Amino acid sequence: MGSWIEHAACRDADPELFFPIGAVPSPEQLKAARRVCAGCPVHGPCLRFAVESGQxxxxxxxxTERERRAMREEVLHGART
Ligand code: SF4
Structure with a gap:
């Protein structure tokens, strides 16, 4: 995963916020998680890892998973053209 994880702003956050039990996070969970991510110093490496590894x-x-899938498809589609 890389050393960037050591600097993750979510390290001390409630895991339920980032990995909700339901398949899809509620709008409130997503909003709260995005607030944490917005101030995270390793946002870029985290996004790259998640998209490239297909989390x-x-x-x-x-x-969200759906957003990352769309990004991944865009990257793969772009690579073919
Ligand atoms: S960007 Fe968000 S999910 Fe990624 S390491 Fe930072 S706080 Fe965690």
Whole structure:
């Protein structure tokens, strides 16, 4: 994963906020997680890792699984053209 994780702003956050039990985070959970991510010093490496490794669960760098899948498809599609 890389040493960036040591600087993650979510290290001390409630895991339920970033990995909610339900398949899809509630709007309130997403908003709260995004507030933490907005001030995170390793937002870039986190997003890159989550998209490149195809993380399917949880909120990474303020993004949902659906958003990351769209980013991944965009990158893959862009690579083909
Ligand atoms: S961007 Fe968000 S999910 Fe990623 S390490 Fe930082 S706080 Fe955690």
């Amino acid at each position: 399917s669960g949880g909120i990474w760098a303020g993004t």
